[in-house]
Amino acid sequence: MHLILFGPPGAGKGTQGALLARHFDIPRISTGDLLREAVRAGTGLGREARRYMDAGELVPDTVILGLVREALGSESAQRGFILDGFPRNVAQAEALDGILRFLHRRLDAVAVLDVPDELVIKRIAGRRSCPNCGAVYNIHFEPPRTPGRCDVCGGELAQRGDYQEETVQHRLEVYRAQTEPVLAYYEQAGVAIQYVDGSGKVDEIQAQLVHALQT
Numbered sequence: 001m002h003l004i005l006f007g008p009p010g011a012g013k014g015t016q017g018a019l020l021a022r023h024f025d026i027p028r029i030s031t032g033d034l035l036r037e038a039v040r041a042g043t044g045l046g047r048e049a050r051r052y053m054d055a056g057e058l059v060p061d062t063v064i065l066g067l068v069r070e071a072l073g074s075e076s077a078q079r080g081f082i083l084d085g086f087p088r089n090v091a092q093a094e095a096l097d098g099i100l101r102f103l104h105r106r107l108d109a110v111a112v113l114d115v116p117d118e119l120v121i122k123r124i125a126g127r128r129s130c131p132n133c134g135a136v137y138n139i140h141f142e143p144p145r146t147p148g149r150c151d152v153c154g155g156e157l158a159q160r161g162d163y164q165e166e167t168v169q170h171r172l173e174v175y176r177a178q179t180e181p182v183l184a185y186y187e188q189a190g191v192a193i194q195y196v197d198g199s200g201k202v203d204e205i206q207a208q209l210v211h212a213l214q215t
């Protein structure tokens with residue numbers, strides 16, 4: 001299975017991608033995770049990427065393409081992969097075609113998680129985490145017992161820079177302007193596109209995705 005998992009920020013690509021990776025026993029390659037790892041490691045690439053990520057902008061293609069080329073060429077991706085967060089614009093989609101041609105692979109499908117903007121904002125901007133123990137909450141869906149305090153260790157909960165509501169709004173604008181046109185690109189190329197409602201419960205969405213990808 002060579003799959004692109006597509007959808008706006010907060011659609012649940014990371015959540016569903018991890019479950020699909022387990023189901024199909026193939027790796028999930030998330031450019032967001034690769035970038036966050038580089039930021040945590042404090043590499044030059046990570047320092048460059050961080051200012052774009054915090055502002056809700058796309059990181060330059062040259063930075064992303066090196067990461068993707070390496071991940072797709074790795075041993076673990078030989079039987080297939082789930083791309084999450086890539087391609088993010090038409091130039092990245094064209095570059096992916098070149099990488100796949102070089103590796104003698106082709107895409108099987110693009111799965112699109114459809115989620116309305118209001119829900120995206122609640123899911124992302126409502127998210128809080130504990131810097132001490134890593135516990136994660138959502139003030140709308142899974143609030144801590146005491147507002148602002150971690151249930152597990154009592155630490156003060158924090159909000160990630162790119163989870164602020166204005167930044168989420170901007171990420172949605174960037175998605176509409178730069179990322180959504182990628183779907184027309186794959187439609188024209190004749191790649192199968194499966195649309196799944198991403199607003200339900202995690203296990204229901206997973207079942208719909210698996211069904212859509214197996215038919």
Ligand code: AP5
Pocket residue numbers: 007008009010011012013014015016031032033035052053054056057058059060064084085086087088092123124127138141162171198199200201202205
């Ligand atoms: P990236 O990490 O790719 O972020 P994103 O796609 O914008 O969105 P998220 O990861 O926040 O959402 P998601 O769809 O994975 O949903 P999740 O499962 O986490 O990118 C971050 C940044 O890196 C970008 O802004 C950009 O700067 C840069 N970048 C990355 N790739 C790039 C590229 N190719 N080119 C250029 N720049 C790039 O779920 C979200 C929340 O909702 C979670 O809290 C989750 O628990 C909750 N949730 C999920 N599903 C459900 C459900 N069914 N019900 C209730 N809650 C749910």
